[in-house]
Amino acid sequence: MxxxxxxxxxxxxxxxxxxxxxxxxxxxxxxxxxxxxxxxxxxxxxxxxxxxxxxxxxxxxxxxxxxxxxxxxxxxxxxxxxxxxxxxxxxxxxxxxxxxxxxxxxxxxxxxxxxxxxxxxxxxxxxxxxxxxxxxxxxxxxxxxxxxxxxxxxxxxxxxxxxxxxxxxxGLMSIGYDSSKVPAPTSMADLLKPAYKGKVAIKGDPTQANEAASAVYLAALESGGSPTNIQPGIDFFANLKKAGNFISVLPTQATVNSGQTPVVIQWSYNNLAWGPAGGSSANPNWKTLVLPGTAVGSYxxxxxxxxxxxxxxxxxxxxxxxxxxxxxxxxxxxxxxxxxxxxxxxxxxxxxxxxxxxxxPSSFVQLTSEQATAAAALLKSGWSKAVG
CATH class of the missing domain: 3.40.190.10 (Periplasmic binding protein-like II)
Incomplete structure (x- = not known):
């Protein structure tokens, strides 16, 4: 490639x-x-x-x-x-x-x-x-x-x-949240707070799914990392789990609507589809936040x-x-x-x-093929050990 x-x-x-x-x-x-x-x-x-x-x-x-x-x-x-x-x-x-x-x-x-x-x-x-x-x-x-x-x-x-x-x-990596169940986050760091205990999910296993891996990339960039250094993203989720805030549940519209996963880090188009724009089956309280600064995307x-x-x-x-x-x-x-x-x-x-x-956005970060391959190798070797 x-x-x-x-x-x-x-x-x-x-x-x-x-x-x-x-x-x-x-x-x-x-x-x-x-x-x-x-x-x-x-x-x-x-x-x-x-x-x-x-x-x-x-x-x-x-x-x-x-x-x-x-x-x-x-x-x-x-x-x-x-x-x-x-x-x-x-x-x-x-x-x-x-x-x-x-x-x-x-x-x-x-x-x-x-x-x-x-x-x-x-x-x-x-x-x-x-x-x-x-x-x-x-x-x-x-x-x-x-x-x-x-x-x-x-x-x-x-x-x-x-x-x-x-x-x-x-899309752009975003934080979706139920405004009736959690306070509005303003940063990834906010998700480490007690208010989000047992409430934060991502779309699957980052070693298998690009969307889940991109949530780690976002955490890396928000924690001082870079496209060539995603370790801070793994560390962030390790801390999120240690705090009891990260849950190993595959989020869906059903889990959002039931309140099981009131915070989901995923693509903006998925968060938007689960909110008011999604019609009668969606959650009217679901909000989508794309964090300020450089956006994280992945075609x-x-x-x-x-x-x-x-x-x-x-x-x-x-x-x-x-x-x-x-x-x-x-x-x-x-x-x-x-x-x-x-x-x-x-x-x-x-x-x-x-x-x-x-x-x-006028510019956004997307990992190159080489960077994504290196990131995948690091996730394969380090994710389960750090996060489980």
Whole structure:
């Protein structure tokens, strides 16, 4: 994986609404309508090595091949995560001949790899990955190159030059808390106070899940560490456990609503989805705090399983994800999409959504592939010993 700069300046620009004409044009180029029925269907063996829609004879051929497969296996995509509930529903509405199976929605990046290895070439093999950088960088042999139609909209340092992986979205590490049960924190250090005893959780095991590891990275930066030194983050959680404040419970909307996990350190888009913006199933008292100063982000990566059960549907899914329609859905959840800068330039970003979410920070810390790999090794050797 290529080196990715630790700080990237992202500029917000004025934008106008996505016009009906542009939406119609997008639908025309990727529709599963009558044009796809007459296209020749590419054999599976060739679909497995296709590196762009051109290998299918264009989008009509890709849709025809995906329709012929009739299935798509996605993995570790909770409906409330980055608007994936709406994204999956939108794909199924657009391509009704393709049934999506969503495997292990609450799993981790490591679970994605385990599932792919266990399934091999079986019909239940995950077709696509939405995966953290540290785990992906150790498993590049599992993925195969593919470049979406608007490949040029993805910044050069947001993708592998050959197309084996590409960023999709990032949130910012944040503290979510139930304002009816705990005082409002203003720093990570506040979480060490008695008021938070038995109340602080993160999203899983940091040695397995990128979101949990990123909570450690945030703690490291807030405790004098750096992207090359996350030990202060491990030490912080060791102290948090010693104080009796850290709990080993996997937080969900249910545990938040029941009061079991009134403080959760996780991505901003997940905290936002669990609060008032989440509708009737959410907690009206749930607040989201992105700490002042340098923000901690981590783009997730899209990649196609080299042994995908449905290789054409996998490639059509990637085309769907990088369409302005879905990139705007990521943004609406509070996750900044990879093509945001290009969308602002082409006026395909939804200005009302961008205004409500807020412009991304001018700079944020994201661990490079090398730093994430080193951090993962340190977590593997030190987390259970220090925190358990």
């Amino acid at each position: 290529q080196h990715i700069t630790t700080r990237r300046r992202i500029r917000a620009a004025a934008a106008v609404a996505l016009s009906g004409a542009m939406i119609a044009a997008l639908a025309a180029c990727s529709s599963g309508g009558s044009g796809s029925a007459s296209a020749d269907v590419l054999p599976k063996a060739k679909a497995e090595t296709a590196t762009s829609a051109a290998d299918f004879g264009g989008m009509k051929g890709l849709v025809a091949a995906a329709n012929a497969e009739g299935h798509l296996n996605v993995i570790t995509l909770p409906p409330s995560w980055a608007n994936y509930g709406k994204i999956i529903a939108g794909f199924e509405a657009k391509y009704p001949k393709i049934k999506i199976t969503s495997q292990n929605p609450n799993g981790s990046s490591a679970d994605e790899v385990s599932a792919a290895k266990a399934a091999g070439t079986g019909s239940n093999a995950p077709d696509v990955f939405d995966i953290g950088t540290a785990v992906l960088s150790q498993n590049l042999d599992l993925v195969t190159p593919y470049k979406v139609a608007n490949w040029s909209d993805i910044p050069a340092d947001f993708k592998d030059a050959s197309g084996k992986w590409y960023y999709d979205y990032t 997730y990566n899209q990649a196609i399983n080299a042994k995908a059960a449905n290789p054409a549907a996998a490639r059509l899914w990637e085309e769907w994800l990088y369409s302005p329609e879905v990139q705007n859905l990521y943004l609406a959840s509070g996750a900044y999409p990879a093509t945001l800068a290009a969308m602002q330039k082409s006026s395909t970003v939804d200005p009302a959504v961008l205004k409500s979410v807020g412009a991304p």
